[in-house]
Amino acid sequence: MNRLKKINLLAKQAWVNTIHRRGTKGLILLVNLLLFFSLTVGYLNLSQHQNLVHGFGGEVRDKWENSPDKHPHRMAHYGYLVFREKFPLAFFDFGMDSYLGNVIFLEAHKQNTVNFSEANLSNGLLRFGEISAGMILQVLIPLLVFFWGFDLISRDREQGTLKILFAQGVQGPELIWGRALGLYLLNLSTVVLPFILGFILLFLHGEQDLLGQSVAHYLIMVLGYLVYFLVLCLVAVWVSGVSKSSKAALTTLIGCWLLFTLLIPKVSQVIGQTWYPTPSKIEFDSSVEQELILHGDSHNPNDPHYAALKDSLLRVHGVDSVQQLPFNYSGFVMREGERLSTETYLSHQRALVELFKQQQKIIRNAAWIDPFLAIKNLSMGMSGTDYDMYLHFQDQAEAYRYLLAQTMNELQIDLIGNRIKNSSDPSAQLSKEYWEKFPDFHQAFLPTAAVIKNQFYSILILALWLTLFSCLVWAFSNRIKAF
Amino acid sequence: MIEAKQLSKSYGGQIALQALDMNIKEGEIFALLGQNGAGKTTTINCFLGFVEPTSGEALIHGVSVSNNPLESKQYLAYIPETVMLYPNLSGIENLAFFSSLAGQNYSEEKLKGFLSKSGLQESAQKQRVGGYSKGMRQKVGIAIALAKKAKALFLDEPTSGLDPKASNEFSEILKELSGEGTAILMATHDIFRAKEVAHRIGIMKEGQLVSELNAVDISANELEMLYLKTI
Structure with missing residues (x-):
């Protein structure tokens, strides 16, 4: 009797038995x-967001190009508004997107924060968490x-069927893999069609x-999810195999779920914030300000x-006053x-981002004991809704500024x-052609x-969990007690 | 067919089975009597390979259970005390599942035939097992043994919880099986059923087979007296 055939039979039976259960x-x-x-x-939401970004972006560009002739430094203060685009996969996993700003005002001398996150603009309901496909999965x-x-x-042990199964020549590894695959089949029945829909949506973008x-x-990402689900199935069946009763197995598994999805993520987050405390916005701004004061005020040529x-x-230049210089001195300053x-x-x-990265490193390290964190990071990363993608945008915006x-x-x-006293002096004005020459902002991902x-x-951790549990199942399954 | 040689099992210092010798031939029904904890179930578990003996050997059709667990299982069938089966599957689906696990591939007609031979009425065969009585589930268990063409059949308390009619039907089926050459080992508390169906009867006490006799040599009443005296 072929091993695979037995696994197949056991998987099919687990599927049929569960599917016939009421409510499945x-x-x-x-x-x-x-x-x-x-x-x-x-x-x-993503389409609407992109339309808004492109609409407003176009408007900002129009206004910039159609600004009247004026002094260039007035244009530098007139500034530019940049809107954050979302990656085409952002619809799948919202990640941190809703809590990160979408608009940044760029002007001379000053780095503004990215404002107007969804969380910022909505009522308290968002605090309960949004439902994205990623979160459900x-x-x-x-x-x-x-x-x-x-x-x-x-249940087989409790009902005596486990003894019959063994008496019919089933062996431990076949039992565990068969049942795990049956469970995997049930699991896939909930996600395969949505995965296909997600794939189609990419082409509609x-x-x-x-x-x-x-x-x-x-x-x-889908491959990552498939590995994650297989690990879950192996964990569930393994726990069911080692537990004394079904009730004990359920309790253990619910405990695992709480540990994986709530406790470890929250604790690692708190540890990160405690070990690497980040300054508040005001502290950050004032420390930048304090250092800047040492460098003097460039707006004041004196x-x-x-x-x-x-x-x-x-x-x-061999001259004795700035007015005699061959270029505009205050511009130079x-x-x-x-x-x-x-x-x-x-x-x-950079120091601040380093702190954020240290905090995230703690969470990343916690993922070694928590596959949920690994798939969460992978899903967010691939969907382009993680902090790295946001930083990339922020860097581009600052470079553009x-x-x-x-x-x-x-x-x-x-x-x-050089002898201009006032920027409103008509001779100090440049033609608007110069504004048109300045390139528009193009966000890259x-x-x-x-x-x-x-x-x-994240990928390595998921792969390791799968390997570890496969080995564990193999090593343990010969010792499953029949009663 | 079913053979134990100096079979012993102890858990720590606790002796569950001590130097059991037993040989059940083709077509023979052996009934094991004894109090709870006397070692009846441990004996069966040793033959099924669920319990690793501390010393001695269990053989089925000449094949050592500890050395060739998979091969020894080809010849045996087992019906536990509570045959729950899979409640969401029908009797015929349960039978199909268990017999294909053992490597058999029967047509639906054949499977129905096994169930009918075990005494399960046609009308019940396609109903979910969840609604079956214990007697009906046991018949599916017998059908599993039939389908496997088992040479050795192990039964743990098969008649406990059966009404007298079902119990009687069950005895008839066992006799029929033994007539076809199956060796049967059953652990039971039912002295009268043991006397009626078995060829040989053994009484166990504290892990030892303390007396062994032919069923024809003793009446049910005498057997009960002997049982009470022995334990």
Whole structure:
């Protein structure tokens, strides 16, 4: 008698027996509907978001290009609004998206925060958590798998069928794998159609330039989920096999669920925040400010801090006043000031991001003992709704802000006369053609290679859990007690 | 067919089975009597390979249970005290499942034939086992043994909880099986049923087979007296 055939029979029997149980079909239908619903709503939200971003982005660009002739530094203060786009897979797993800002105002001298997150704009209901397909798959499906799987061996023991099974020549590994695969089949019946729907939605997305990348991400993510589910099935059947009774198995599995989805994530988060405390927004701003004051005020050409700069410029050009310089001196000072203030800000920002990364590293390390955290990170990473993708946006926005400020400073240095007293002076105004020449903001997403690099550990952890449990099942299954 | 050689089992210092010798031939029905904890179930569990003997050997059709667990199981069938089966499957589905696990592949007609031969009425065969009585479930258990063409059949308290009619039917089926050459070992508390159906009767006490006799040599009343005296 072939081993695989026995496993097959046992899997089929677990499937048939559960599917005939009252309520099972309804439950499968319900989960399918729930996933369809959340995928569709997520997709509609994403489309709406992208339309808004493109609409407002176009408006901002129009206003910028159609700004009247004026002094370039006035344009630098007029600034630019940049809207955060979402990755085409963001509909699948909202990740941190709803808590991260969507709009940033870019202007000279000043790094503003990204504002207007969904959480910011909605009422308290969002605090209860949103239902995204990712959340259902990560949190709800395990509960369902445990609920279906807790008695898959213990019930046989209680009913005496386990003895008959063994008497019929079934062996431990066949029993565990057969039952785990039967459970996996039930599990798949709740997710396969939604996975297909998610795949189709990728092709319906309005912007097809990222199709290749999002399909690749999607496949990796789905594979991750499939591994995660198989691990869950093995855990459920294994616990059922080692427990004294079905009741004990159910209690253990619910305990595992609480531990995996609530306790470990929350504890690792608290540990992260305690070990690596981050400054509040006010603390951060004031420490940047304090350092900046040391560098002087670039807006004031007579600031003593810039005296040395002035002296050396006068010496090099052999003149005795800034008005005699062949370029606009206050533009030059501001370019220097922008460089210094940006450097200061970035060094603080980097330190802050380093702290965030340390906090996340704790959570990532916690994933070694919690496959839920691993799939959560992988899913978020692949959907482009994690902190890394957000940082990537923030970096681009800051780079664009710097480019904007310095381009305006360059225009001032090169084209504005040195004897101008007031920026409203008509001779200090540049034609709006210059505004049109300044390129629009184009957000890029992290490439697949970078995302995979970020998620390397999540993938490794899931693979290890699967290997570990396969071995554990193999080693343990010869010692399953028949009674 | 069913053979024990100096079969012993102890849990820590607790002796469950002590140097049991037993040989049940083809077509023979052996009834094991004894109080709870006397070692009846341990004996059966040793033959089924669920319990590893401390010393001695259990053989089925000449095959050692400890050395060739998988092969020894080819020849045996087992019906536990509470045959619950899978309540959401019908009698015929249960039989199909268990017999295909043992490697048999029967047509539906054949499976129905086994169930009918075991005494399960046609009308019940396609109903879910959840609604069966214990007697009906036991008949499915017998059908599993029939389908497997088992040479050795092990029964643990088969008639406990059966009404007299079902119990009687069950005895008839066992006799029929033994007539076809199956060796049967049953553990029971039912002295009268043991006397009626078995060829040989053994009484166990504290892990030992203390007396062994032919059923024809003794009346039910005498057997009861002997039982009470022995334990």
